[in-house]
Amino acid sequence: ARIDLNLLVHLDVLLREQNVTKAANHLGITQPAMSNGLKRLRNLFNDPLLVRTSDGMAPTELALTLKPQVREILSKVERVVQPERSFDLQSERVFRIMASDYAESTLIPEVLSEVRRQAPLVTLDVLTPSDVSFEDVEQGRVDMAINRFDTLPQSFHSKTIWGDSFSCLMSPENPVLENFDLDAYKGASHIWVSKTGFGVGVGINPQDVQRLGWVDEALNKIGGKRNIRVFTRHYQVAMLLAQQPDLIATLPTRAANLKSESAKLVVKTPPFEIPDFELKMAWSPLLQHNAGHKWLRGVIAEVSEKMR
Known part of the structure; x- marks a missing residue:
């Protein structure tokens, strides 16, 4: 009876925004009202929940534990009190x-x-x-x-x-096609292409196998290493570069198959096992x-x- 459950709404937004002013704006209340809500939450949980740092407000260990639990509680409440709605197919969203x-x-x-x-x-x-x-x-x-x-x-x-596997894309003029085995693959020149996750990418160190990704990790496990001559983050660029007569692009199979009917490119199975993704x-x-x-x-x- 002593708990105001509206405080959970305040806590949810505070932990998401990590800023009292932004949280207040999100809920359409004043900053003093939000500050008072944070004070009451701190008393309720006997924890500061958000502490001021040089980078702004940061959540405490307890706050990080509470965050998914509070979101789950509020999601269940939303499902109870809001009727199921279908999406308007004439929407301009x-x-x-x-x-x-x-x-x-x-x-x-x-x-x-x-x-x-x-x-x-x-x-x-x-x-x-x-x-x-x-x-x-x-x-x-x-x-x-x-x-x-x-x-x-x-x-x-x-x-x-x-799920997808990997395939090799290369020019029909590439000499490795005569005998496309593991030695030929290791002796060839290669195009590296990848961009996973979020955020701005950084330059690649060709010696850092762990950061080169699935293909190079798989090759490293059998004692091999690619002779990488160009790095790109775009699969379409890798496909264009693979038209050069001495380069190989090892790509996800679905991407490589986009060029399967091109007279300028050949799709081949890699001569070693690369785990699917x-x-x-x-x-x-x-x-x-x-x-x-x-x-x-x-x-x-x-x-x-x-x-x-």
Whole structure:
């Protein structure tokens, strides 16, 4: 009886914004009212919850533990008090999707076709991984992230879109085609291409095998190393560069197969085993029960199932 459950709403927004003024603006209350709410929360939990640092307000260990629990509680309350609504297919909503170059090349064209068929006034704003941070997705500023992820925040929801293997793309004039074995692969010149996760990328050190990714880690395990001559973060660029007569691009098979009918390129199976990977979509718990977002997730799931 002594607990004001509205304080959980305050706590949810405070932990998301980590700023009293922004949290107050989000809830449409004054800063003193939000400061008073934070004071009451601190008394309730006997913990400062947010402490001031040189980088702004930072959550305490208890606050980090509470964050997903409070969000789950409020999500359940929202489901109880808000009736189920269907998405208006005449909506002019803009959905912002962060997609890797790989996903943008293979999945997004089919998704766009289905979106336009079902909801012709909807707009897709496709962003690159360098445009987006985990915080953007967590706070719902970006509706969806589609990529290969090494890790995701515990609070995120995610779904596997499909699994994929790797293939080699090269010119039909490449001399390694005469006997495309492991020795030929190691002796050739290569194009490295990758961009996973979020945020601005950094320069690559060719000697740092751990950061080069799946292909080079797999080759390293059998005592091999690629002779990488060019690094790119764009699969379409890698495909163009692979037309040169002495370069090999080792790409996800779905991306390589986009060029399977080109007279300028040949698709080959790598002469060693590279573990498959998963393409996933991830989104914020804030959007889990949003009618429009549920529709978009359904479209992506339906399209990817057909493509599988």
